[in-house]
Amino acid sequence: MHAAIEATNAVVTLDVGLPGIVWGWIITMNMWAKSIGTGVIFLLFYLLKKYPNEAGYLRFPVTVVSLVFIHIFLLFTVIDLHHIFRFWHIFTQPHFTSAITVGAWIVTGLVALLFLMAFTVFIKKNTASFDKMLTWAVVISIPVTLYTAAIMAEATARELWQMPTEAVQMLLAATLTGSATLILMGGRLSYEAKRDLGLILGLSAFVAFIVYMSEMVFGPMKGEEIIVTLQAVKGAGQYTTMFWIGQAAAFILPMVLVLLSISSRSESLLKLASILAIAGLWIVKYVWLVIPQLLNLS
Amino acid sequence: MQLGFLVDLHLCMGCKGCEIACKVENEVPLSTWRLRVKYVDVGMYPETKRTFTPLRCNHCANAPCERICPVSALHYIENGIVNIDKERCIGCAGCIMACPYGAIYIDPETQTADKCTYCAHRIASSMMPACVVACPVQANIFGDLDDPTSEISRYIQDHHDTRVRKPEKGTNPHHYYVGGGDVNLNPLASERVEGYSLFNNITHLPVGGHH
Numbered sequence: 001m002h003a004a005i006e007a008t009n010a011v012v013t014l015d016v017g018l019p020g021i022v023w024g025w026i027i028t029m030n031m032w033a034k035s036i037g038t039g040v041i042f043l044l045f046y047l048l049k050k051y052p053n054e055a056g057y058l059r060f061p062v063t064v065v066s067l068v069f070i071h072i073f074l075l076f077t078v079i080d081l082h083h084i085f086r087f088w089h090i091f092t093q094p095h096f097t098s099a100i101t102v103g104a105w106i107v108t109g110l111v112a113l114l115f116l117m118a119f120t121v122f123i124k125k126n127t128a129s130f131d132k133m134l135t136w137a138v139v140i141s142i143p144v145t146l147y148t149a150a151i152m153a154e155a156t157a158r159e160l161w162q163m164p165t166e167a168v169q170m171l172l173a174a175t176l177t178g179s180a181t182l183i184l185m186g187g188r189l190s191y192e193a194k195r196d197l198g199l200i201l202g203l204s205a206f207v208a209f210i211v212y213m214s215e216m217v218f219g220p221m222k223g224e225e226i227i228v229t230l231q232a233v234k235g236a237g238q239y240t241t242m243f244w245i246g247q248a249a250a251f252i253l254p255m256v257l258v259l260l261s262i263s264s265r266s267e268s269l270l271k272l273a274s275i276l277a278i279a280g281l282w283i284v285k286y287v288w289l290v291i292p293q294l295l296n297l298s
Numbered sequence: 299m300q301l302g303f304l305v306d307l308h309l310c311m312g313c314k315g316c317e318i319a320c321k322v323e324n325e326v327p328l329s330t331w332r333l334r335v336k337y338v339d340v341g342m343y344p345e346t347k348r349t350f351t352p353l354r355c356n357h358c359a360n361a362p363c364e365r366i367c368p369v370s371a372l373h374y375i376e377n378g379i380v381n382i383d384k385e386r387c388i389g390c391a392g393c394i395m396a397c398p399y400g401a402i403y404i405d406p407e408t409q410t411a412d413k414c415t416y417c418a419h420r421i422a423s424s425m426m427p428a429c430v431v432a433c434p435v436q437a438n439i440f441g442d443l444d445d446p447t448s449e450i451s452r453y454i455q456d457h458h459d460t461r462v463r464k465p466e467k468g469t470n471p472h473h474y475y476v477g478g479g480d481v482n483l484n485p486l487a488s489e490r491v492e493g494y495s496l497f498n499n500i501t502h503l504p505v506g507g508h509h
Contacts, residue, residue, distance in 0.1 A: 010481045010488035013348075014337035019403060022391045082389025082409040089369040089388050100368035100392055155395035156362040156467055223466075224486050296485050297400030298336060298353050 021293050028286040029076040031148055031173070035281065037069035038110075038141040039178020043197065045138045047182065048131060051193045059130055061185060063118045070111055099154050103147035110140045145174045158292035159225040165211055169288075172211070173281055176204035176250070180274035195262060198270045201277060202258030209251035212284070225295060232291040243287045249280025300359075300378040300472065301416060302443040304450050304460070305352050307477035309437035312337060312350035319432030320354075323417060330403045332414040333429055338481050338488050351482040352429070352438070355380065355401040355414035356463060356471030362396035363413075371411065378443075378472060379418050384410040398467045400485075416440070443472060450474075 044062040047055035078087050090104045113133060121130040149170045152161035179201040183194055216234070220227040233243040254273040261269035312335055320326060320333040333354040340347050357380045363372045364380055371387035374380060387410035393402045394411065405412040417427035425431075430438045441450035454460050454474060462471040463483045480487040 008340050008481050008487065009342050010338050010340045012336065012488045012490045013339045015490060016331060016334060019394070019400075022394050022404075080390070082391070082404055083387065086369075086386075086388040089386055093369045093386055095368055095370040097365045098368040098392070100366065100390060104368070151366070151392065154362060154366040155392070156469070157396060157398040157400070228486055293395075296490060297398060298485050 015296075015298065018294070018296055021290055023080070023289060023293065025286060026076050026080040028282060028289055030073050030080070031170075031285045031289070032177075032282045033069045033072035033076065034145060034148065035170070035173040036177045036181055036278070037066050037073055038145040039174035039176070040066050040069075040181050041134070041137050041141045041178070042174060043178040043182045043200070045134055046196075046200075047186075047189075047193060048134065050196065051189070054189055054193060055186075056127065057188060058182070058186065059121045059127060059134075060118065062182070063114055063121065065181065065185065067111070067114045067118065070107065070114065074107065074111075099147050099150035103144070103151065106140060106143050106147065110137065110144050113137050113140065141174075142171075145170050157297055158229075158295075159223060160215070160219070160229045160288070160292040165215055168211055169208060172204045172208040173285070175200055176208060176254075176277050177281055179204065180254075180277045183270050183274040191265060191267070194267060194270055198258045198261055198273070201270075201273060202255050205251040205254045205258075205277060209247065209255070212247065212251075212288075229292050229295055232294055233287060238294075239287050239291055242283060246280050246283030246287055249276045250284045251277075251280070254280075299376070299445075300443045301421070302357070302378070302441070302450055302472040302474065303354070303416065304439040304453055304474040304476060306437050306439065306453070306457075307349070307351065307475055307482060309435045310335070310350045310352060311435060311437075312348065313434060315432040315434060316352055316429035316438060319428040320414070323420070323428035324415075326412075327405060327407050330405060330412070332401075332412065336482075340481055349482050351475070351478065353399070353401070354429075354473065355397075355416075356399055356469065356473040357414075357416060359470035359472060360468060362398070362467075362469060363393035363402060366392040366396040368392065375418065377421065379416050379421070380413075381415050381418050382411060382413060384408055384412070387411050398464050398469065399471075 040062050044058060047058065078084055081087055090101055094101045096102060113136060117130055117133045117137065120126050120133065146167050149163060149166035152158065152166050153163040155161055179197045183197045183201065186194060216230060219230055231237050232239045234240065254277040257269045257273035260266065261273065314335050317334050324332055326332050333352060336351045336353055338349045340349060357378065361380050364374060368390060369386045369388055371383045372380060372393055373383065389404060389409050389411065391404065402411050402413040420427060427440055430440045439450050439453055441448040443451060445451060453476065457476045460474050460476050461478050461483060462474055475483060
């Protein structure tokens, strides 16, 4: 690391300081809430296909939960803007090379569809139409959950965020939090259905953990910027503790708890795994969002 | 027409006249910058020297800021300048995340993104950018890269050590440096010691100016 510094003994003596963390906890909230909002749609679709009778009661509450979290995501997206009341420009003066614009339009479509679904199942009591719309909601939720990865890929200055691993992490975050949320909501589901959700939770945690570890260990192969960025989470870096708390809470402990719950048929352990996964994902997302911004670009 | 910039680092003496001219011309607020001169000290005492590198927006041909901007606030104008429309900007900071050169900031007064525009308003009136006019040693060379007879084009042809910053990013910058090495152009080639940065230790006199 810093071979050039060794060679030149160069020290920047006069330079402007870093502008600080530009995308901070508000954007973490954005990503975290979006994962839940789309994840519950994916998992509701799965449950209705595999357990149509016992999961039917979840149609309306899951749609409401999705709407609430998508709106939390939208709220935090808008309040992070320095010109909050100009967010309309995305619709009136759109620039479609930007993943921000494309995402905003797709999310708007998803929100409209979710409201229609809630109306159909709650007012019209029409589950057949709801299920047809749910298929489309799943289709739209995929780009909704992925587009933040595209924004990060367009953020050329932050090497750590580049595709394709961010896209995989976004999908896994959705399945992780979606299954965790439905475990917490699905009190009337059979143990088999909950076990399925637990397996999805455990597998999502496992794969996400592997991807993070791969990035951390093999990331330096990509370039010096990655090496310097990852110093913040390695050894005695300034985000090491937070990084490992996040990895443990979001991935390691849920994996273990899911395994224990399957061997003991314990629903309490599944619920604990779910709460840890949901809370831990916030920490994981925060660390990974912040650390590339510590790098001085000048 | 494709306007471009070249700084001959052999000539730059670190007077920061360009910084001040830019600040005044564009009313850049305190603690922010469109152009600044980075100083890097090299070597161990007594074998030391100081290098100077003016840094500004690179007006890339493949500008990530233009691509990520959701409302086209950052946009190309016909002479190749990446300009900014502050009335459109929603302040999402996507451009700040996208620019590999750290050249964009949020203006604390307007709360919109801002950066060097090569003084597009002056160029529209057939004037040179303020930093070019202010440079006492003509280290800043500005002109049309599409015109092979322009001074900047001839300078690039005559100097084989012409470089751009971070070519690996694929942004195709229209800002060139002559006489620059890693120490000047690569932010990872030098260490930043805490407490030795400009502007991060601003002190304020008490009312009346007395302690």
